[in-house]
Amino acid sequence: EEVTALVLYQLGALDAFCRAAGTQVAYVKPHGALYNDLVRDDALFAAVLQACASYRSGLPLMVLALADNSRERHLAEAAGVPLLFEAFADRAYLADGQLAPRRLAGAVHHDAERILEQALAIARGEPFADIDGKALQLRADSLCVHGDNAESLAVLRRLRAQLDAA
Numbered sequence: 001e002e003v004t005a006l007v008l009y010q011l012g013a014l015d016a017f018c019r020a021a022g023t024q025v026a027y028v029k030p031h032g033a034l035y036n037d038l039v040r041d042d043a044l045f046a047a048v049l050q051a052c053a054s055y056r057s058g059l060p061l062m063v064l065a066l067a068d069n070s071r072e073r074h075l076a077e078a079a080g081v082p083l084l085f086e087a088f089a090d091r092a093y094l095a096d097g098q099l100a101p102r103r104l105a106g107a108v109h110h111d112a113e114r115i116l117e118q119a120l121a122i123a124r125g126e127p128f129a130d131i132d133g134k135a136l137q138l139r140a141d142s143l144c145v146h147g148d149n150a151e152s153l154a155v156l157r158r159l160r161a162q163l164d165a166a
Contacts, residue, residue, distance in 0.1 A: 001047070003034075003044060003047035003048065003051075004047045004048070004050045004051045004054070005051075007028070007030070007047070007048055007051035007052075008051045008054060008055060011025060011028065011051065011055050012055075015055075025056075025059070026060075027059065027060040027061065027062050027084055028048070028051075028052050028059060028060070028061050028062065029061075029062035029086070030048060034048070035063075035064065036064070036098075036099065038063055038064070038072075039063060039064050039066060039071075039072065039098070042071075042075065045072070045075055046075060046079070048061060049061060049075060049076055049079035049081045050079065052079075052081045053079050053080055053081050057080070058082060059081070059082075060081070060082040060083060060084050061076065061081050061082075061083055061084070062083075062084040062085075062086050062141075062142060063083055063084070063085060063086065064085070064086060064087075064097070064098070064099070065085035065086055065087045065097065065122075065138040065139060065140040065141075066096060066097035066098065066138070067095070067096050067097035067136060067137070067138065068096070068097070069083075069085060069139075084141045084142055085138075085139060085140045085141050085142070086140060086141070086142040086143070086144055087122045087138045087140035087142070087143055087144070088143075088144045088145075088146075089109075089115050089116075089118050089119035089122065089143055089144065089145045089155070089159070090108060090109045090110075090115045090118075090144075090145055090146050090149050090151075090152075090155075091107065091108060091109065091146075092104070092106050092107050092108070092109065092130070092131040093130045093131060093136055093138075094130060094131060095130050095132065095134060095136065097136060097138055100130075100131045104131065106131060107131070108146075108149070109149075110149060110150070110151065111151070112151040112154055112155050112158075115145065115149075115151060115155045116155055116158055116159055116162075119143055119145065119155070119159050120159070120162060120163075122138055122140050122143055123140075123143060123163060124166075125137065125139060145159070
């Protein structure tokens, strides 16, 4: 109940700023630990789904694209909430599609070529190497490149050009 109330409160505040700017909230993407915990905790996931469903019918929730998102699809369908799946171009993955914990060496990619290769593979629905070098394939609707990476802007420009060309 507390998580549902907090998400609703934050949605209301965000939506007020959006309306003042002549737009509206298009989807919900939790941040940080809440985002990561959604794919591990049914009760937490249900609470955020309830907040989305209560706020506005059809308001999508963005969650981590995993090797198998059937659990998330099932729970979201029962709640009547559309899902958007997000993948990360500059993060390493575990075999199940979870993000590799930042405490592990190699959890964050810094090499522009590696980031670009992974981003393009995800965008094309092709396999790419997980943190152990094994093939992983994700189905994603959205691709994130973190802005705090020194290579981000250069990678995004090249990625946009290659996606536009495709």
